Amino acid sequence: xxxxxxxxxxxxxxxxxxxxxxxxxxxxxxxxxxxxxxxxxxxxxxxxxxxxxxxxxxxxxxxxxxxxxxxxxxxxxxxxxxxxxxxxxxxxxxxxxxxxxxxxxxxxxxxxxxxxxxxxxxxxxxxxxxxxxxxxxxxxxxxxxxxxxxxxxxxxxxxxxxxxxxxxxxxxxxxxxxxxxxxxxxxxxxxxxxxxxxxxxxxxxxxxxxxxxxxxxxxxxxxxxxxxxxxxxxxxxxxxxxxxxxxxxxxxxxxxxxxxxxxxxxxxxxxxxxxxxxxxxxxxxxxxxxxxxxxxxxxxxxxxxxxxxxxxxxxxxxxxxxxxxxxxxxxxxxxxxxxxxxxxxxxx
Numbered sequence: 001x002x003x004x005x006x007x008x009x010x011x012x013x014x015x016x017x018x019x020x021x022x023x024x025x026x027x028x029x030x031x032x033x034x035x036x037x038x039x040x041x042x043x044x045x046x047x048x049x050x051x052x053x054x055x056x057x058x059x060x061x062x063x064x065x066x067x068x069x070x071x072x073x074x075x076x077x078x079x080x081x082x083x084x085x086x087x088x089x090x091x092x093x094x095x096x097x098x099x100x101x102x103x104x105x106x107x108x109x110x111x112x113x114x115x116x117x118x119x120x121x122x123x124x125x126x127x128x129x130x131x132x133x134x135x136x137x138x139x140x141x142x143x144x145x146x147x148x149x150x151x152x153x154x155x156x157x158x159x160x161x162x163x164x165x166x167x168x169x170x171x172x173x174x175x176x177x178x179x180x181x182x183x184x185x186x187x188x189x190x191x192x193x194x195x196x197x198x199x200x201x202x203x204x205x206x207x208x209x210x211x212x213x214x215x216x217x218x219x220x221x222x223x224x225x226x227x228x229x230x231x232x233x234x235x236x237x238x239x240x241x242x243x244x245x246x247x248x249x250x251x252x253x254x255x256x257x258x259x260x261x262x263x264x265x266x267x268x269x270x271x272x273x274x275x276x277x278x279x280x281x282x283x284x285x286x287x288x289x290x291x292x293x294x295x296x297x298x299x300x301x302x303x304x305x306x307x308x309x310x311x312x313x314x315x316x317x318x319x320x321x322x323x324x325x326x327x328x329x330x331x332x333x334x335x336x337x338x339x340x341x342x343x344x345x346x347x348x
Contacts, residue, residue, distance in 0.1 A: 127185045
């Protein structure tokens with residue numbers, strides 16, 4: 001049974017009241033059981049009061065009613081494996097098309113990462129590409145009809161249709177940020193166009209010596225519209241360099257990417273890079289999931305807010321998170337000179 005399905009012994013009729021701790025109030029959700037529905041989605045939408053990130057730590061209440069196991073294949077554009085405890089490896093898997101992003105990809109990424117967000121077994125994600133390169137970007141041949149030849153002759157309705165499509169594509173990468181599990185992306189070879197949108201939404205970026213990056217959109221007559229122009233300036237810091245890359249579509253190679261901060265490590269080849277990514281993921285997975293997920297959420301919040309706002313948010317966050325048993329377990333391990341990896345943290 002996949003994530004989001006309700007266990008057999010749960011009564012799913014009438015009203016269900018889910019406590020989300022006094023600091024965040026109560027969520028009341030009515031849902032009906034049927035074999036093909038995803039009752040968890042109903043609960044999540046009802047719990048999303050205001051800022052969605054506030055309810056991530058409260059997922060235990062609803063996870064008690066769902067099974068675990070992570071993303072449920074088959075996907076046609078992604079390969080999902082579990083190379084080690086608490087680590088999920090997601091791989092772009094259209095090597096014959098240079099991992100170009102077709103219509104199916106945009107929906108499958110959202111489904112995959114929504115399921116990862118709810119998977120209590122997963123603590124960290126490694127993302128990579130199959131074949132000779134990371135990705136050639138958008139599969140223009142596959143999606144040209146939707147974007148370049150929308151049906152109808154009414155300008156307003158065509159505009160609303162295109163806005164809907166663009167919002168969906170944007171969410172395909174925003175879902176990586178919204179996922180509370182850290183995402184380590186490993187890039188080899190070319191990372192073009194939408195590939196840059198993808199990696200800038202990830203938390204840790206690695207690449208091989210032969211990797212190169214290109215904000216390609218101006219070469220095909222449009223402004224990058226699914227995340228690069230919004231996230232890249234916050235990743236590498238230099239507005240001048242961002243402008244140069246976005247306006248000229250020139251390639252950035254691995255050495256420059258490391259120097260400017262787009263990536264934090266460069267590896268000689270793909271094999272060593274994947275090994276390095278899994279090593280980093282293992283270090284993250286060995287820490288308290290309460291601490292790790294709280295750190296990611298607060299880093300993202302602070303990125304987009306003032307220092308004062310970030311501190312206030314952090315204080316509100318930790319007034320409940322400091323009550324976790326993970327804190328005492330970690331302190332005890334430190335006193336006993338044990339590694340955090342030796343601490344049996346509960347699922348989150």
